Amino acid sequence: LELDLINAIGSADSVAAVEAIRVSALGKTGAISGLLKGMGAMNPDERREQGPVINGLRDRVTAALTAKKAELEAAELDARLLSERIDLTLPARPRRKGSVHPTMQVMDEMIAVFAEMGFAVAEGPDVEDDFHNFTALNFPPKHPAREMHDTFFLKPDPATGERKVLRTHTSPVQVRTMMSQKPPIRIIAPGRTFRKDSDATHTPMFHQIEGLVIDRDIHMGHLKTTLTTFMARFFELDDVDARFRPHHFPFTEPSAEMDIRCDRSGGKLTLNEGTDWLEILGCGMVHPNVLKNCGIDPDEYQGFAFGMGVDRLAMLKYGIPDLRPMFDADTRWLGHYGFSA
Numbered sequence: 316l317e318l319d320l321i322n323a324i325g326s327a328d329s330v331a332a333v334e335a336i337r338v339s340a341l342g343k344t345g346a347i348s349g350l351l352k353g354m355g356a357m358n359p360d361e362r363r364e365q366g367p368v369i370n371g372l373r374d375r376v377t378a379a380l381t382a383k384k385a386e387l388e389a390a391e392l393d394a395r396l397l398s399e400r401i402d403l404t405l406p407a408r409p410r411r412k413g414s415v416h417p418t419m420q421v422m423d424e425m426i427a428v429f430a431e432m433g434f435a436v437a438e439g440p441d442v443e444d445d446f447h448n449f450t451a452l453n454f455p456p457k458h459p460a461r462e463m464h465d466t467f468f469l470k471p472d473p474a475t476g477e478r479k480v481l482r483t484h485t486s487p488v489q490v491r492t493m494m495s496q497k498p499p500i501r502i503i504a505p506g507r508t509f510r511k512d513s514d515a516t517h518t519p520m521f522h523q524i525e526g527l528v529i530d531r532d533i534h535m536g537h538l539k540t541t542l543t544t545f546m547a548r549f550f551e552l553d554d555v556d557a558r559f560r561p562h563h564f565p566f567t568e569p570s571a572e573m574d575i576r577c578d579r580s581g582g583k584l585t586l587n588e589g590t591d592w593l594e595i596l597g598c599g600m601v602h603p604n605v606l607k608n609c610g611i612d613p614d615e616y617q618g619f620a621f622g623m624g625v626d627r628l629a630m631l632k633y634g635i636p637d638l639r640p641m642f643d644a645d646t647r648w649l650g651h652y653g654f655s656a
């Protein structure tokens with residue numbers, strides 16, 4: 316029996332085979348277990364003689380099983396280490412990390428400044444209807460002003476004939492806010508806007524931040540202070556040298572464009588220096604018709620509004636010369652401007 320077991324153990328080729336032999340010898344109904352049980356029926360003399368023989372057999376078989384199992388496990392581990400070996404000479408794959416787009420970076424900077432000044436963020440849809448994008452904002456019906464924005468129109472709805480538009484500015488969010496909130500109102504509305512336009516400083520999709528303040532006794536002075544304070548903080552200057560030039564928008568009266576004094580000699584832009592003026596946004600006092608269209612009494616409330624191009628201000632702040640590559644999704648370009656998450 317011992318020779319058979321030791322031979323079998325010697326030729327076992329897996330941990331599972333060793334285990335099968337252990338069960339056949341030392342398991343509940345195993346051969347050696349049978350012998351051990353048989354000792355109970357022996358008389359004392361027989362037991363004294365056979366006991367050490369049977370116990371010795373059990374100990375030697377157990378030791379052989381343990382040794383074989385350890386040997387096989389070591390071999391299995393060696394085989395695994397060999398097959399799983401890591402080739403350290405293989406060049407590592409480059410790890411590509413995402414980064415924040417300059418426009419979004421600047422958008423976040425602007426929102427942070429306005430948030431400190433007490434503005435809440437409001438939103439509206441990119442696909443607008445004529446009412447919110449034009450009519451409520453006091454664009455006269457059939458007026459060329461509707462075409463002035465180079466509007467993208469969607470296909471008319473076959474049932475109603477209604478023609479939706481991709482919003483040409485963030486001003487429709489003024490309307491949505493005034494129709495859904497009671498004054499006092501102090502919001503900014505950042506978002507995407509669309510116009511049929513493409514050159515170094517225009518792309519068909521761009522970004523604006525709208526601002527709207529409605530309360531009692533709001534006047535042009537509030538508008539000027541809000542915008543000059545904002546621009547100084549945004550450009551990280553103590554102060555900005557700004558001027559407000561009369562302009563026309565259907566939804567504000569009076570309307571103005573804000574310029575910052577700058578120097579552009581040598582292809583470099585420096586703010587607050589020189590004799591040039593850089594146009595940066597449109598603004599004005601909310602037109603009484605707009606207030607009325609939104610259910611606000613112009614005799615009780617006044618307000619101001621402004622809208623600025625986020626991408627354009629990103630170009631100015633970070634010295635980016637051409638707007639178009641901003642939306643080409645070229646990671647080399649993004650890397651060049653050093654924006655990272």
Ligand code: PHE
Pocket residue numbers: 483484485486525564567597598599620621622623
């Ligand atoms: N909506 C205007 C534009 O896109 C900007 C503007 C907003 C002007 C609010 C006045 C008040 O050009």
